[in-house]
Amino acid sequence: MNKNIILCGVGGQGTVLASRLISAAAMKEGLPVQSAETIGMAQRGGSVFSHIRIGEGVNTPMIGLGQADLVLGFELGETVRQLPYLKEGGKVIAADRAVMPVTASLAGGYDPSVMKEYLTANVPDLTIVEVEEAFKELGSSKVLNLLLLGSALHTGSLGLSKQSVLSAIQENVPPKFLDLNLKAVQFYK
Amino acid sequence: MGNEAIAMGAIAAGVGLVCGYPGTPSTEVLETVAKHRPEDCYVEWSINEKTAMEVAAGAAYAGTRVLVTMKQMGLNVASDPLMCVEYVGVKGGMVVLVADDPGPISSQTEQDTRTFARFSKVPCFDPSTAQEAYDMVQEAFELSEKYGTPVFVRPTTRVSHGYADIEVKDPEEYTKHTPEGFIKDTKKWVIFPRASFLNHQRIEKRNQELTKELSASPFNRIEPESESTVGCGFGIACGGISYTYAMEARKELGDVKLLKVGTPFPFPEELALDFLEGLDQVLCIEELDPVIERELTYICNKYGMNVWIRGKVEGYTPNAGENTVDSVKKVMARFLGKDLKTPVAPQLPPLPVRPPVLCAGCPHRASFYAVKKAMAGKKTLYCGDIGCYTLGNAMPLDMVDTCLCMGAGLGIAQGVFHTEPDTNCFAFVGDSTFFASAIPSVINGLFNQADFTLVVLDNSTTAMTGHQPHPGTGRTMMGKTVPAVSIEGVLKGVGLTCVETVDPLDHEAAVACVKRVAAEKGVKAIIFRSPCIAVSKPSGKCAVDADACIGCRTCIDEIGCPALFFADDRAVIDEAQCTGCGLCSQICPVCAIAPAGKEARHE
Structure with a gap:
């Protein structure tokens, strides 16, 4: 199996943990993995992304334009930003979430519905994940990453088994948050 | 992570002291050693890079294997002791880990530690992958001890922060290293002009010899060409992360002859001669300075070879910023005269601009x-x-x-x-x-x-x-x-x-x-x-009393907190981000914002 996956969002949304969980799950299945993440100043509210490449014969962790099988978007504007990397016929799973940049609060903001319309019109294989209800039911808005991971797992877009993802979570999430995270990843059935 | 691989490589090499000063993208190296440190390994965050370099030198004088870590800006701070330690020499292996930051992504300059290596005469390893970083660190310790010189290992951001599964040694295979201790010898450990003259001669001779020795290193190699490209006269020379991009591009453009440089200084001259043989043009693909390009140009001149070395100097490749998988593929296609199947770039709607900002509650x-x-x-x-x-x-x-x-x-x-x-x-x-x-x-x-x-x-x-x-x-x-x-x-x-x-x-x-x-x-x-919000507990959430808010935007326009928004003509607080710092509640002209755990003060 060869899979190129891009995770994208805004610093602080938990893309890094989700990326590590996918890599750990792939390694559990004995697959070679390479990945790269945004670290440093951009984490302070900037655009962040992770590239994950699973499979044999991969030279570099970076995914080229038009090469991603899956874009997992944590934020609508950021999802659209990564579309040039999506392969023809690739899948997009996007959270129905908009994070306004501070500059937008000062200058008037951007319209998330424009992004949603653009995604609907341009991505044939699109899943928009409504997360507000899940936040309410789970009592936390900090599980966005695991909800999206769960959605990707549920739609079979990761090419990884539920078992390996669950055990990656068990091994990588602090015990205090484990129960909540396990619930979140299995929220969409 | 590449940085974790470097740390594990140092532990496998029997490192006894690790010190440094934090700086992106180098920080995780020292943190990883601290996490997995064997009992006899001492780790410290030093006060700055200069002190770290001196602490490392002292331990290396006493025969300990040392690793000192910093980002490229930090090397400027540490350059005074390093320039001198190169002359005096070391006894225990001394690896200077300097992470460069092409882009730059989180630095003030795009300086190149490979150039610093030539300036300081310190040998330099330049890893392309996490696995290579792991292997190179161990080799760097061997080289350092063999010649009594500090040695650079210089990853860039994409190598330091790239993840890959790698092969590591079992703890039983680790090198055990017992330091001999400091042995007094003023002729060796006290730097004097006369000794420096002699040391300068010794260093130049050694580095000249290393151009031969390193030509046989597995980190420097020629990737063979396929039958279809033999005799085409084109070659690619590259190093660092750009090597991985070039190998990716070869899949699409054909297996053209390729020189991979893992030790940019001293440059593997004999290997380069083999590579240049039969070529008409070479494209150099590297980030930051045209180091490989200048070395090849020099070698062509030295041996009277008529090969056109192309790259940054003539503006064929960009002289600033990062390379990418796509930029390398594009320039290689142009160089080889091949057409590329480029995906049609979608016309995106205007996207939000997100400069980094101080966290909510900072x-x-x-x-x-x-x-x-x-x-x-x-x-x-x-x-x-x-x-x-x-x-x-x-x-x-x-x-x-x-x-x-x-x-x-x-x-x-x-x-x-x-x-x-x-x-x-x-x-x-x-x-x-x-x-x-x-x-x-x-x-x-x-x-x-x-x-x-x-x-x-x-x-x-x-x-x-x-x-x-x-x-x-x-x-x-x-x-x-x-x-x-x-x-x-x-x-x-x-x-x-x-x-x-x-x-x-x-x-x-x-x-x-x-x-x-x-x-x-x-x-x-x-x-x-006041403590950083990432190391302290939030004191609750502030809340806007929508009936009292007059929509004056003072809170939003004055302090720019990412947790504050304006919706339906009223200020709104994003609960997920608010830490309850209360600054907004103190500046609201009508006291409409309630501090954490309290009521708003408005009448």
Whole structure:
């Protein structure tokens, strides 16, 4: 199996943990993995992304334009930003979430519905994940990453088994948050 | 992670002392050693890179294998001891890990440690992958001990922060290394002009010999061409992460002959001669300086070879910024005269711009705002520095007029004061930066009768690089709790008489403090003390009383907190982000924002 996956969002949304969980799950299945993440100043509210490449014969962790099988978007504007990397016929799973940049609060903001319309019109294989209800039911808005991971797992877009993802979570999430995270990843059935 | 691989490689090589100063993208190397450290390995975050280099040199003099870590900017700070240690030499293997930052993504400059290697005459390894980084560190220790020289390992951001599954040694296979101890020998360990002349000759001879020895290293190699490209006359030369991009491009463009350079200095000259044989043109693909390109040009000249070496010098490839999978594929296709199947770029709608900002609840926001309010209408200069608080430059705070390098704000404030004494000069510096490089400039200002206000933004951690301890935190990397060094004590100890400490989240008190201290003459200091939100518990959430809010936007327009929004003509607080710092509730003109756990104060 060869899979190129891009995770994208805004610093602080938990893309890094989700990326590590996918890599750990792939390694559990004995697959070679390479990945790269945004670290440093951009984490302070900037655009962040992770590239994950699973499979044999991969030279570099970076995914080229038009090469991603899956874009997992944590934020609508950021999802659209990564579309040039999506392969023809690739899948997009996007959270129905908009994070306004501070500059937008000062200058008037951007319209998330424009992004949603653009995604609907341009991505044939699109899943928009409504997360507000899940936040309410789970009592936390900090599980966005695991909800999206769960959605990707549920739609079979990761090419990884539920078992390996669950055990990656068990091994990588602090015990205090484990129960909540396990619930979140299995929220969409 | 590449940085973790470097750390594990050092442990496998029997490293006995690891020190350094945090800096993106190098930080995780030392942290990983600290996490997995064997019992006989000592680890410290040093006060700055110069001290770290000296601590490392001392241990290496005593025969310990040492690893000293920093980012490329830090190498400038450490260059004084390093230039000299290269002449004096070491006994235990000494690996200097310097992470470069093409882009630059989180640095002030795009300087190239490979160029520094030539300048300092220190051999340099340049890994392309995490696996290679792991292997190279171990080889670097061997080379260092064999020749008694420090050795650079120089990853770039994409290697340092790239992840891959790698093969590692079992602990039983680790090298065991017992240091001999320091043996007195003034002819060796005391640097003198006469000895340096002889050492200079020795180093030049050694590096010349290394061009042969390193030609046989597995880190330098020629990737064979396929039958279809034999005799085409084109070659690619590359190193670092660009090697992985070029190998990816070869899949599509054909297996053209390729030279991979893993030791840019000393350059593998014999191998390069083999590579150049039969070629008409070579495209050099590298980030930052044209190091490989200049070496190949030099070799062609030296041996009278007629090969056209192409790259940055003539503008064929970009001379600044990062390479990408796509940029390398594109330039290789152009060079080889091949058509590329490029995906059609979609026309995207206008996207939100997201410059990095101070976190919601960050105490630095309150500190900057207090100074801004206190000094409104006065002639001021705000010198910023390196750390999260550089982000105080963003609108609407707009409180950073200058930023140069670690600790520079204090000197700049003094220089401006001597030129225009009527300006109220402020130098903002973080707690870690204060200890790293601000103290000599405080004394300089005091001695030379400058007039400026030092503002120490003490959030009790090294926040930007991921919360490393420093002398003010009283915790060491060996897990010990030690007496914390007091910033007030240091300032008063060197002779400052006006030193005030205040909580920046108490807005009224903070403004009054700034007014008081700024009115004093000479060098005076304010310490804004409030912990980073990432190392302290949130105190609850603030809430806007929508009925009381008059929609004046003061909170949004004045402080630029990412947790504050404007919707339906009212201010709104994003609960997921708010930490309850309460700054907005203190500046709301109609008291419509309730501080954490309290009611709004409006009537």
